[in-house]
Amino acid sequence: MNLRHFVRDVPDYPKKGITFFDITPILKSPEAFRYCIDRFVDLYKDSGATKIVAADARGFIFGAPLALELGIGFVPIRKPGKLPYKNRCITYDLEYGTDTLCMHVDAVEQGDKVLMIDDLLATGGTAEGMVKLVREAGADIAGAGFVVQLNFLDGDEVMKANDVRHDYLLEID
Amino acid sequence: MNLRHFVRDVPDYPKKGITFFDITPILKSPEAFRYCIDRFVDLYKDSGATKIVAADARGFIFGAPLALELGIGFVPIRKPGKLPYKNRCITYDLEYGTDTLCMHVDAVEQGDKVLMIDDLLATGGTAEGMVKLVREAGADIAGAGFVVQLNFLDGDEVMKANDVRHDYLLEID
Numbered sequence A, B: 001m002n003l004r005h006f007v008r009d010v011p012d013y014p015k016k017g018i019t020f021f022d023i024t025p026i027l028k029s030p031e032a033f034r035y036c037i038d039r040f041v042d043l044y045k046d047s048g049a050t051k052i053v054a055a056d057a058r059g060f061i062f063g064a065p066l067a068l069e070l071g072i073g074f075v076p077i078r079k080p081g082k083l084p085y086k087n088r089c090i091t092y093d094l095e096y097g098t099d100t101l102c103m104h105v106d107a108v109e110q111g112d113k114v115l116m117i118d119d120l121l122a123t124g125g126t127a128e129g130m131v132k133l134v135r136e137a138g139a140d141i142a143g144a145g146f147v148v149q150l151n152f153l154d155g156d157e158v159m160k161a162n163d164v165r166h167d168y169l170l171e172i173d
Helices: A024-028 A030-044 A058-070 A125-136 A155-161 B024-028 B030-044 B058-070 B125-136 B155-161
Strands: A008-011 A019-022 A051-055 A073-077 A087-093 A098-104 A113-121 A140-150 A166-172 B008-011 B019-022 B051-055 B073-077 B087-093 B098-104 B113-121 B140-150 B166-172
Touching: A024 A030, A024 B073, A030 A058, A030 A140, A030 A166, A030 B058, A030 B073, A051 A058, A051 A125, A058 A073, A058 A113, A058 B030, A058 B058, A058 B073, A073 A098, A073 B024, A073 B030, A073 B058, A087 A125, A098 A125, A113 A125, A113 A155, A125 A140, A125 A155, A140 A155, B024 B030, B030 B058, B030 B140, B030 B166, B051 B058, B051 B125, B058 B073, B058 B113, B073 B098, B087 B125, B098 B125, B113 B125, B113 B155, B125 B140, B125 B155, B140 B155
Parallel strands: A051 A073, A051 A113, A113 A140, A140 A166, B051 B073, B051 B113, B113 B140, B140 B166
Antiparallel strands: A008 A019, A087 A098, B008 B019, B087 B098
16 A cells, blocks of 8 residues: 555645645545554564553544554543643753643553654654653653654654654655 | 443542543553443444544544444544644534534545544533534534543533434443
């Protein structure tokens, strides 16, 4: 399957001059969506991962089914104020300003091997924040899987700099 | 399985005097999460549904795996500005003020039988908005499935008033 046929280029979103890669056509196609999850299962079935974390909101769409298929727990990572129980949060630098991500304090623990799943690896800012959040909780990163990697941005380098093995199902140059 | 053991009561969230029912313990337990999806599959495998819609963000966590299991497309419903392609939106009344929900214009079409999935049926405000959005696109509602129904709020009546058959996996009085 050529996954590129299911990623729609949307010009000038979220602002003028930026092209957004829209993955909703993957979701609309049962075959393309199943293909993504099956490839992730192949990549991670022997990874020893004990939990999957994914960030609000598109990460949930890929991370949750994969957790079910691998038979491991799913942990949502969200912005401050979105998770009802006690939160562990991290604030990290982005190109312009900062951002904050949180998870429940009992979501992962020491000894967990945590797999991160997201739809897109772009600048790597969010992914790096997730890595730090998981490691500060005392857990290890088992790997990071992305549906799409944008090769013209620095996400690949950021993952390597953080010593995280990562995989992607489609790269866009 | 008693799903109630996996729903955590969080007092005074999102504001004082309100108890929030936190479903993240379901997600953390592979057995509880799998139980939910299997029960939804049993409920809807013969429904003739052609698409699943779910709202940002917890709805994605249950709706996406179910779409995969049923072999039908998944359609995300989000707040304005969150979906990159052309949007169809609806603004609906809530107890205090209004809210707006959107989906892509090509997400569902006439002839689709759409199944709505969400974690919680409370006042029914969001669910009613989703019903209107889907019907305005010319599609039919095949049903609505919720992990939890709060019996002390009006969601049940709202679904009946909208002529939507709905199911839930756990009711809380």
